[in-house]
Amino acid sequence: MDELLAEQRRLEKDGSFKTAIKDVDKTLELLQAARDAIAADPSSAAITLAKLQTPVQQAFEGINNDLKKINKAQKSYDKAFSKKFDQKKAVPMPPNDPLAPHTSLINRAIAMHLLREGQFGVASTFIEEANAHPPSISSTRSFDLHQQQAWEQDFADGTLKSEVLQRQFSDMYYILHELRTNENLQPAIEWARKNAATLESRGSNLEFELCRLQFVVLFSGGTSGPPDADMDMDTDDDPSATQKTPPNPLDGPLRAWAYARSSFPAFQIRYQKEIQQLACGMSFYPNLTDSPYVSLFANGSAWEDVATSFTREFCSLLGLSADSPLYVAATAGAIALPKMKKYYEMKAKHKTEWSTVVEMPVEVPLPPSYYFHPIFVCPVSREQATDANPPMMMPCGHVILQESLANTSKGARFKCPYCPSESHPRDARKVFLA
Ligand SMILES: [Zn+2]
Structure with missing residues (x-):
C-alpha cells in the first residue's frame, strides 16, 4: 500500500x-x-x-x-x-451474495447513515434517486416486500419521517458543534433538561456530566457560552465582562459556587458523592494542581467525553444505536476481509463448498466493541445456543447445550465429555447469557 x-x-x-x-x-x-x-x-x-x-x-x-x-x-x-489490485488475482465474489436481493434494506441503511452523519444534501439526493428506481420485487419474497413498504413509509416523496429525522439530526449537529468547536454547554444542557425524565428513566448521567463540566469551566475562569438564565450572579450584569478572563483569581471559584448553588440541588440525591468532591476540590483553589481533586478539574478529554455521551443519549432517544449500523457493518467487514479472502482462496483451491447458509465457516476475530450479543457455541454439537436449546452447566462447571446434554446422558447418570466427573442431567443448571 x-x-x-x-x-x-x-x-x-x-x-x-x-x-x-x-x-x-x-x-x-x-x-x-x-x-x-x-x-x-x-x-x-x-x-x-x-x-x-x-x-x-x-x-x-x-x-x-x-x-x-x-x-x-x-x-x-x-x-x-493495477499491480496492487490485480483483477486476475482478485478473489471471486461469492456466487450467492446474501445482500443482493435486499435493495430496500441497503438503501435504508445508506439513507439513515447519511442523515445521521449530517450529510443532508447527499441524503435527500440519494432518497430521491432511490425512489425514482424502486427495486423489482416478486410477491413471493415477502421479507423484501415488507422492507420496501417500510422504506416507502419513511422515505417516499413527501413523507414526513425523513424530514423529521433530518431536523432532529441537524439539532444534534448544532449541539455537538457548540460543544466541540465553541465549548458551549448551554444547548446540550437545555436539551438534557428538556428530556430529563426520559434520560433519568434510562439511568443516564448526561445532565449531571454536562453541569459538572460547566461548573469546572466556570471554576477555571471560563464562561462557556451565555450564563444560565436562572443563575443568581451579581457579577454578570455586564455581558462584556464575561468575554475576558476575570482579573480577580477568586472570580472563577465564586462563579462556579453560584452555579453550583443554582444547578446542583436537583442532583443532590443521586450525585451526592460527586458534588461533595467538587465542593472539597474548591477549597484547594489556590493550588488545585497539587490537590487530590486535580483530575476532577483538569480532564483533557472532558469535552470529547460529554460529546460522546450526548451523541449516545440523543441517538438512543431516537431509537438508534450510538454508532451508525452501516459504519459498524462496513468496519467489521473490512476487518473480516482478509480472513474471508483467505477462505475463498482455500475454497477455490480445494473445491470445497460452504455447507451451511446461516453460519460463517470460519471464525472472524473482531474487537470486543463489535460484539453485540454474547454467543454460546456448544463444544459438542457446534450449534449455537437458542432459547429452545439453552446452554446447561454441569456440576463440574462444563457447559454444553441442552440437546447435547440430553443426547449424551440419555436421561441417566453420565460422564462429562470434557472431564472425568459424572453427574445426572437433572443437576445441570441453565446458563443465562446477559
Ligand atoms: Zn466436566
Whole structure:
C-alpha cells in the first residue's frame, strides 16, 4: 500500500494540468499581442509573424513536455494501481451474495447513515434517486416486500419521517458543534433538561456530566457560552465582562459556587458523592494542581467525553444505536476481509463448498466493541445456543447445550465429555447469557 500512496503523491504533484494551462495561457497572450500589433500596424505583419515563429514553437514544445509529464505520472499510477489490485488475482465474489436481493434494506441503511452523519444534501439526493428506481420485487419474497413498504413509509416523496429525522439530526449537529468547536454547554444542557425524565428513566448521567463540566469551566475562569438564565450572579450584569478572563483569581471559584448553588440541588440525591468532591476540590483553589481533586478539574478529554455521551443519549432517544449500523457493518467487514479472502482462496483451491447458509465457516476475530450479543457455541454439537436449546452447566462447571446434554446422558447418570466427573442431567443448571 505504501508504494501506491507514494505513486499517488507523485500523481498529485506531477499529474496536475496547472503548469500546462499556464503555458497555454502564455502562448495565447503571445498570439494575442501579435494580433493586436498587426491590427495596429498592418505593414508590420511580415516581421511580427517572423518574430513570432520561434517563441510559439518553443511554447508548443513546453506544453508538449508538460503533457508528457502528466501522462507519465498517470500511467505510472495506473500501473501501480493495477499491480496492487490485480483483477486476475482478485478473489471471486461469492456466487450467492446474501445482500443482493435486499435493495430496500441497503438503501435504508445508506439513507439513515447519511442523515445521521449530517450529510443532508447527499441524503435527500440519494432518497430521491432511490425512489425514482424502486427495486423489482416478486410477491413471493415477502421479507423484501415488507422492507420496501417500510422504506416507502419513511422515505417516499413527501413523507414526513425523513424530514423529521433530518431536523432532529441537524439539532444534534448544532449541539455537538457548540460543544466541540465553541465549548458551549448551554444547548446540550437545555436539551438534557428538556428530556430529563426520559434520560433519568434510562439511568443516564448526561445532565449531571454536562453541569459538572460547566461548573469546572466556570471554576477555571471560563464562561462557556451565555450564563444560565436562572443563575443568581451579581457579577454578570455586564455581558462584556464575561468575554475576558476575570482579573480577580477568586472570580472563577465564586462563579462556579453560584452555579453550583443554582444547578446542583436537583442532583443532590443521586450525585451526592460527586458534588461533595467538587465542593472539597474548591477549597484547594489556590493550588488545585497539587490537590487530590486535580483530575476532577483538569480532564483533557472532558469535552470529547460529554460529546460522546450526548451523541449516545440523543441517538438512543431516537431509537438508534450510538454508532451508525452501516459504519459498524462496513468496519467489521473490512476487518473480516482478509480472513474471508483467505477462505475463498482455500475454497477455490480445494473445491470445497460452504455447507451451511446461516453460519460463517470460519471464525472472524473482531474487537470486543463489535460484539453485540454474547454467543454460546456448544463444544459438542457446534450449534449455537437458542432459547429452545439453552446452554446447561454441569456440576463440574462444563457447559454444553441442552440437546447435547440430553443426547449424551440419555436421561441417566453420565460422564462429562470434557472431564472425568459424572453427574445426572437433572443437576445441570441453565446458563443465562446477559
Ligand atoms: Zn466436566
